[in-house]
Amino acid sequence: MPDFLSLLLPALRLLPPELAHRAAVRALQSGLMGNAGSDDPVLETELWGCRFPNPVGLAAGFDKSAEAYRGAHRLGFGFVEIGSVTPRPQAGNPRPRLFRLAADCAVINRMGFNNDGVRRVAERLARQETRGILGINLGKNKETADAATDYAEGARHLARFADYLVLNVSSPNTPGLRALQDPAALVRLIEAVRAAAAHETPLLVKIAPDLAPEDERDIARVALDHSLAGLILTNTTTARPASLRARHRDEAGGLSGAPLRAPATAMLGRLYRLTEGRLPLIGVGGIATGADAYARIRAGASLLQLYTALVYAGPGLVARIKRELADRLRADGFSTVSAAVGADHR
Numbered sequence: 255m256p257d258f259l260s261l262l263l264p265a266l267r268l269l270p271p272e273l274a275h276r277a278a279v280r281a282l283q284s285g286l287m288g289n290a291g292s293d294d295p296v297l298e299t300e301l302w303g304c305r306f307p308n309p310v311g312l313a314a315g316f317d318k319s320a321e322a323y324r325g326a327h328r329l330g331f332g333f334v335e336i337g338s339v340t341p342r343p344q345a346g347n348p349r350p351r352l353f354r355l356a357a358d359c360a361v362i363n364r365m366g367f368n369n370d371g372v373r374r375v376a377e378r379l380a381r382q383e384t385r386g387i388l389g390i391n392l393g394k395n396k397e398t399a400d401a402a403t404d405y406a407e408g409a410r411h412l413a414r415f416a417d418y419l420v421l422n423v424s425s426p427n428t429p430g431l432r433a434l435q436d437p438a439a440l441v442r443l444i445e446a447v448r449a450a451a452a453h454e455t456p457l458l459v460k461i462a463p464d465l466a467p468e469d470e471r472d473i474a475r476v477a478l479d480h481s482l483a484g485l486i487l488t489n490t491t492t493a494r495p496a497s498l499r500a501r502h503r504d505e506a507g508g509l510s511g512a513p514l515r516a517p518a519t520a521m522l523g524r525l526y527r528l529t530e531g532r533l534p535l536i537g538v539g540g541i542a543t544g545a546d547a548y549a550r551i552r553a554g555a556s557l558l559q560l561y562t563a564l565v566y567a568g569p570g571l572v573a574r575i576k577r578e579l580a581d582r583l584r585a586d587g588f589s590t591v592s593a594a595v596g597a598d599h600r
């Protein structure tokens with residue numbers, strides 16, 4: 255029997271994008287979807303003391319306020335990243351702020367960190383005994399002048415629920431946020447969050463695909479010097495490739511999906527080399543097939559995430575990617591994901 259969400263997808267596409275997203279969150283919350291079952295052992299991977307049943311995660315932004323992460327686990331994701339969460343609840347930018355670019359298999363969003371704030375999110379997380387593998391992505395409120403205080407507050411409330419924490423310094427929709435990728439500002443954030451989080455939670459930084467080469471070098475150096483647990487790359491891009499055809503291509507905001515695939519893969523390869531393969535990297539941006547997933551692992555990703563492809567392919571995508579990835583790993587003689595990480599650089 256086709257699962258509930260697969261039946262729902264064609265109907266969701268007829269709705270305005272933000273309404274469709276709400277409906278998808280509700281459907282995941284409802285627990286009506288079938289259980290994904292256990293994963294092929296070749297997909298299992300271990301990082302930061304966690305055993306990931308598979309390396310395919312749900313990227314930040316789908317479940318900003320921890321409403322649907324359990325349903326996402328049931329869909330077959332190996333891990334889920336919630337957020338971005340800000341200290342105070344925030345309404346985000348005026349609508350419309352989310353646009354489908356179907357002709358380009360892409361999305362543009364300028365949501366602006368709409369979320370329920372750290373207290374509500376902590377309450378929700380505290381209600382569940384088992385949360386699956388959970389990343390928590392932290393942001394800052396739009397009006398906050400001293401960014402470090404916001405990230406530290408997020409960590410104070412949420413670190414105890416997280417298998418890893420992410421400093422999101424790369425969304426294009428909060429003024430000044432991406433300036434936090436500057437080395438001095440980034441080091442200050444890292445230190446503030448480490449001082450605030452009582453637990454030794456692995457700390458990652460999520461970066462933009464629009465950095466200059468010298469910025470990439472600086473971030474790699476900060477990540478190694480300050481013992482980050484990893485980097486997530488990439489967030490959405492402010493670039494607008496000439497190839498875009500859809501009506502909404504000139505909307506302001508961050509572009510995700512297929513047009514991000516090649517630049518995000520190339521950047522991942524560069525950061526793998528800059529960090530000498532010593533730092534776990536989470537690859538995200540335009541992953542839509544098992545071939546994309548495998549290419550990202552070979553370029554240097556230890557884990558993967560996706561969001562936009564789900565909008566176009568629906569929830570069956572997760573099982574398909576995992577199946578194709580397992581086949582490709584085996585065909586090339588790899589018995590684990592970690593053995594294939596960075597294979598293109600050897």
Ligand SMILES: Cc1cc2nc3c(=O)[nH]c(=O)nc-3n(C[C@H](O)[C@H](O)[C@H](O)COP(=O)(O)O)c2cc1C
Nearest residue numbers: 313314315337338363489510511539540560561562
């Ligand atoms: C509607 C939407 C909202 C997003 N919100 C966030 C967010 O709050 N925090 C964040 O770090 N990334 C956010 N992202 C970025 C995604 O996590 C991901 O990095 C990006 O979309 C590229 O992956 P994809 O091509 O698979 O979508 C958002 C993306 C979309 C499409």
